[in-house]
Every structure is written in structure tokens, then in C-alpha cells.
Amino acid sequence: MRNLTDRALDLAKVKGATYADVRIVRRENQAITVKNGIVQRLALDSSQGFGIRVIADGAWGFASSHRLEPAEVDRVTALAVQIAKASALTKIEDVDLGPAEVHVGSYRTPVEIDPFTVPLNDKVSLLLAADKEARAVKGVKVATSSLVFIRENKTFASTEGSFIEQEIIESGLGIVAVAVAQGEMQKRSYPNSFGRHQGTAGYEFVKRWDLVGNARRMGEEAVALLSAPQCPAGVTTMILDGPQLALQVHESCGHPIELDRVFGTEAAYAGTSFLTPEKYGGHFRYGSDIVNLTADAVTPTGLGTFGYDDEGVPAQKTDIVKNGMFVGYLTSRETAQELRRLHPDAPARSNGAMRADGWNRIPIIRMTNISLQPGTWTLDDLIADTDDGIYMITNKSWSIDDKRLNFQFGTELAYQIKNGKLGQMYKNATYTGITPQFWGNCDAICNADHWVVWGTPNCGKGQPGQVAHTGHGTAPARFRNVQVGVMK
């Protein structure tokens, strides 16, 4: 491996690069899906290759190939330098990476059971059992259960002297039960929607979440939703469960704190951010006093947990919102310098949020684990303390504007809260709001006993498209004055 990385870095310098890094990545993916009692998908996929990122003439270039051969390394390295020089045609100023990052080390996701050693039969049997439970409920039209296991081995080397090897292992699981009646379709998902819940962990993660033990309840709730009344419209108090709150954090906090999109580099695709640089420094109120948000790449099992990011910066924990005030962004080496030009007191070093979706993608700023720190309530007490409101459970749809202000979410399931008790079930629940107003109305967060790092394995950003795996620690929380029931 070192032969190839040295070859690429040496040639990049010869061709005129002032900085270069190279990543060699191999990713293996095992995916199993059972649908209505039949194994519909059983796939073993692998992909390997290398990508080289260079600065030449003060501008960026990146090229990649699946062919791990010396001659191809030479061709691709030369192409990366050629591309960088072409980028310089529009250069305004030279790229500034700030202080050198020199790290030699390794990291491996701690696992109790390597998921790739668990027999396929055991995995298929687990899904078939869960599927049987969900479809035991009369009225369930489709049950889909799945397991996903990923192993990514990557080597990073730079002209500054870094050499880092990592092995990241992920395990994911999920089941969704769909019930259909005339003109209506309802679904329930466990542990999370849109396929699965996922973490950096071994097969013990799958065992912990007890898919089989929760499958029948998903079927029952999906069928019950078909005859439930529509969620009423109005402004009310709302409690969100952990998985829905995780997506709320992801969309309304995680994306707007990405400093590359703050500086406009995602403007034509994913958009920009309302958290513009003048709001940096602890004087902009993002939420109520009890709202504390952090970014970290170190929480065990978090889907955004690793040893080093993809420009070789060690994993860290950073405050994002402290006592309701906005205090920090997710940064890269380059954007950290841009921020310091506007705010000289900003940290000189990246907080380690550059992540690439494989060997053929350039690292861009991505969420790590963006988490809402727990509060003091139990969920029972929180519901008991709510006179009139709605409890919304598990995400069904999401949308947010290109500055991350106006959002609208739908949930799979909702319950009326009346006089401190859960009441009527509602279908097609939706809510909408404006980010700082919404978080400003957060008046209660459940305690650490309810806090879970939820995995979001489908975060899209960048061109060419990249899918990131991010984590979000949340416990249920309460919000006042929320517009609910948007859909007729």
C-alpha cells in the first residue's frame, strides 16, 4: 500500500503540486432484504480504488480510478495536477490549509462480534422470523426487513507526512410493515424509518435492537393507522420521539453548520445556510436555554464515529449550540482558515468533519454525530406535564428550504395528548416551522435514559453525489406553538 501512496505523492510533487493526499479505499457491503417471506435481496458488493487530491498553482484538483496499478497511479496523479492547474484559471486566491496536520496512526471500530463472521443462515433466519411476525397481523400488505453490514478499509497519506490506516465497520437493521386500504396506505418502521437504524458496531448492534420482538407491533400499528382520523390542523404543543428528533437535528442544525455550504460552495445544489458567518461568536440565539448541541466523531456506535477524517484530522468533539447560543461550525482545514479571516479568534485547526463517500469522491464537510444533549425529564413525566398536544413518532417525509429555515416533516404515527395522557391515534401527521423559532420553543428534553445515537445512513450532498452516514444523539423533547396538520 505504501508503495502506491509514496509513488502518487512523489509524482504529484514532481508534476508541480504543493500539497497532495491520497486515499486507497476498499469497501465491502453485505445487504439482505426479506420481503413478504421471500429473500428478495442477498448481495455481496465490493469496490476498491484510489483518489488523489492535489493543490497546484494554488487551486484544487482530484482524480480517481478503480485500477490499483502503478501505471494507473501515474496517469491519475498527472491528471489530478492537470485538473488543479485548470482550476487555477478562475482562481481568486491560493488555497490556504493552515497549519500542517501530521499524524501517523490507525483506528478500528471496536466490535464484539464481527458481522462478516456471522453465518448468512443466521441473518436470513432472523429476517424471516421478523417478517413472519409482522405479516401475522391481518391487513399487512407488505413487510420488508433488512440487514446491512459494511466494512471499509482505508489508507490515507499526505505530502505533509501523515500515514493513517482505518477500518470502519457498520451494522444496520430495520423492518417496515405496510398496510393498504382503499385510497390509503400506512406504514410503521422499527427501529427507524427509511430502511434501517445503523451504527459503527458489530453484530451485537443487531441483537440489541430485537427486530423480531418489535415486528408484530409495527404491523398492528400500520393497520390501526388505516382507520385512524387525520391529524387535525392547528398550533399546538408537540412532543417528538427520538428518531424524528434525530432527523430534525440533522436537517435544521447539522446541515446549516457545515461551513462549506455557509461559504456558498453547495449553493447550486443543496443550498446555503441561514447561519451566516456574522452570526458566529456566541451572540446568535439558535434555540432556548436548554438546547445544547454538539458535533463529535467519538461517541461509541455513532454512525459518524471514526478515528480520523478524510483529510487526516483526528476525531474530535465540538460545541455547536451552548445554552441556546450558536457557537461553532463543522469545519475543514481550508474553511477553518476562511473563518479565521473573518473571526481571528476562531480555531486555526479543522474540527475534523471532512468525509468522502469512497475512493472516487473528494472529501467535503459532512456531519459526524450531531447530537442534542439530554435534559432532565422522563418521557412519562413529560407527557403527564402536557395538557393539550400531539406526540409524533418516526419520520415519514421531510423537506427544508435551501437556507435550512422553513421545514416540514411528516411522521408515521401520532397520538393526541390530552390532560397529561396519550389519547387518540392520528394518521398523516405533519408539522412545519422556521428553525430558530422552533428551537426557541423547545421547553423540555428527556434525560439520558432516553438518549440514543440514531443512525442516518442516507445523507446526500455534493456533486458528484455523495451519501454520508451520520449519527444523531437525541432523547424525546417538547416544543410549544407548533403548526401541525399541514396536509389536507
Add this chain to the structure above:
Amino acid sequence: MLGKERLKVITDRVLGFSGADQTEVVIMGGDEHLTRFATNRIHQNVSETDVTVRVRAVFGQKMGVASGNDLSDEALRHVVDAAETVARFQQDNPDFHSLPEPQPAQEIDAYIAATAACSPEQRAQGVAAICTLSRENGLQAAGAFSTEVQEMFVANSLGVAAYHCGTVAKLVTVIMSDDSSGYGAATAADVSTLDPEAVGRVAVDKALQSRHPTSIEPGAYTVILEEAAVADMLSSLGFTGFGALALQEGRSFMTGRLGEPVTGANITIWDDGLDPRGLVLPFDFEGVPKQRVALIEKGIAQGVVYDTFTAGREEGKASTGHSLPAPNTFGPIPLNLFMAPGTATKAEMLASTERGIWVTRFHYTNTVHPIKTVLTGMTRDGTFLIEDGVITRPLKNFRFTQSILEAFSRAEMLSSDCKLISGRRGGIYVPAAKIHEFQFTGTTEF
């Protein structure tokens, strides 16, 4: 780019390694180059060479799939072994009957040498033209200019052997002031037909025109939707309801409604992978030739698209050439959607509107209710108030929450000109539309 002959050699090698009853090999590969810009400069500039070999091994009614991107014999043998191993772990799938038999597929030359040869310097010059225009107007340009060669070879042990190679060039820009933005885009197989300065000019004009936006109350308005917004709605229909599996499972808005009116009589939607006005793909990921499929004809629900698997579940059905790569639990979907034009110009749509809203495009749309085809999303990059037949002022952006089929039931006018919009996969060829009572359900701060 490997080319037809070399890919044929690889697929023959893979088929030779297999001991399965039936074997399918899908090779997808190519070169993709993308130059990305923001704040009037190139900030990312990337190139990728990749190829994926996907093998489906079939034993009776059991299937397994594996893939890799290492073309050595050892690695290809490993992929075949892995596919056979996982196939043996399967139970019989009673709905699976066979991989498809060979059918004559139309060969379409979609490879344009100018696109394949486009250099980083050429893309940078195109970007520079946009950035210069933007800078001259005191604006900030962002966007991406990409050129790619895509090739695909599908072969199976029954004799299917289909090859296609095509090129695509895409240019997108969003140009911004402090309080406004404008959008311009173009997609074509031939990069030399793209005019970066013209694309930039459209975006600059819109960014200037939409400065100092004001708010009006959300509610039901007549809208004129530009082609990108119409394509967004069509794409959503394609994913949620125009596929046979969604129909069979009762998840589609077409379920139980075939032969019935679902939109206004002026709406006709079909899929056609062979029409050169779109991004051509002559066969699907099983090597089955693509057919033109009528989806909605003059407002009447006509049919959905099939792959081999879903066709095998219904008496008398055959694949229409719309499979996705195996293994696929999502079912077939249309990737080359077309919507029939009307007779109006956009100027006539505007002149005929007493009060309404002009929408350039949508952002972050997502399905709220698939059977009711309810979609939510935001407007962006140029939203304007129309009064007495003219655009009178820019507006802050809206959130809409609207049933697509209901909107297409209230389409008063469609433009005679259509535009190719790059989709999530494939292309969508659509007119602009004037629609009554479009539901805006919220506003934002910009």
C-alpha cells in the same frame, strides 16, 4: 472507456466461470469529469474512472447477486463464487421464472466524441465565462459543469448481449446577490451544443430581476411552473406510482384506476428510452429492449412499466424494459419520462394570468402521501408575482403542499416548447405549465 469488444470479452469470461443454472452479467462503467464552482471560482474539480461488474447467479428459483470493480480473473471468479454462494442460501422465489431471453435491441449511437474528449481546461473556460458574467453584474456564481462517458454491457447465459455507450454533458448554475438568486441549466449528449454564456445570462437576469423580494400570504394561487418544476413533479410520480411493483402492492396512485381519468384531458405522459430528445438508453439492466409505454393518455391512466420479475406475476404481461439493477426490491421505474406539449408560449401564459405566481423551480421536494400524490417542497431561484399579465415584483419563497394529480387536473395551459431536464437517473422532457389553485402552505424568510 473500455469499449464493446473488451466488455464482451469480460462478460464471456464471467459467464464461463459460472456453474449456475442461469447467469447474468451487467457491466457499468465510464469516465466522469465534473468542475464545480462557487463564489465565482472553481473550488472542486474531479475526475473518476470506474467500472462495476454485477453478477446474478440463478439456481432454479433462487438468486444471488455480487459485484466488484476489479477486472482480474481472480477477482471476477470471486464475484461469481460470491453470487453463487448467496444464491444457495436463498429460498425459492415463486414469482421468479427465468432471466430474459434475447430480443433484438435497437442500437443507438449516443456517443459524441467532443463530449468524451472535453478537457479540464475546456470546462474551466465554460465556467470562467459564467463567473465573468456574474462578476460584471456584482453577483456570485455557483454551479457544476460535467461531462461523462457511460457504457453498459448486459449479457446472460440465455444469449442476451446488449451494449450501449453514451455521453452526457450537464451545466447548472445558480447566480446570487445578497437577497436573490437565479437559475440556468442545460443538458445534452453533445457538449459543443451547450452555451455556458447563455446559461449564465438566464441565471444573471433572474438574479437581478428577483432582487429585494417581498412576502405575500400563502394560499391557493394560479402558477406558471417552468420546465424544471414540472419535471420535479413528474419525477415524483415516476418513483411512487408508474412502476408495476407499486401497482401490484397497492402502493401506487394507479392501483384500481387504470382506464379511469386521473388528470385533466390535456395531460399525456409516457416513457421512451429510444427518443433522442431525452437521454437515450435502448435497453434496461436485464438487457430487455425499452418500449414506449403510455402512462397517462389524455388524462386517462393507461399503464405502468414492467421488468421481467413483475411481468411474471401477471398473466399476459411482458417486460417493457424498465428493470433496475438486480437485486431490486423497489421494482421497475420509468427513467425517460415525456409529457406532451400544449400550444401556448410562456409569454401567452403570462399575458393570460390576472394574478398568479411564476415559479422557476422547486427545492427539496418529498412525497407526503404517495397514493394521494401529495408532494411538498420549496420554490427557489426566481419566484415572482404576476398581476394583470405581467411580472410585477419578486417574492420570497414559498412552501407548497400539493397533490400532483390534482394539480395536473387544473393545468389550463402547457407550453408548446419542451425542455430536457436531467433527472435523478435519465432525463425528463417536459413543457412549462400554467395551473390553477396551486396550494402554497408556508413562506420562508428569503
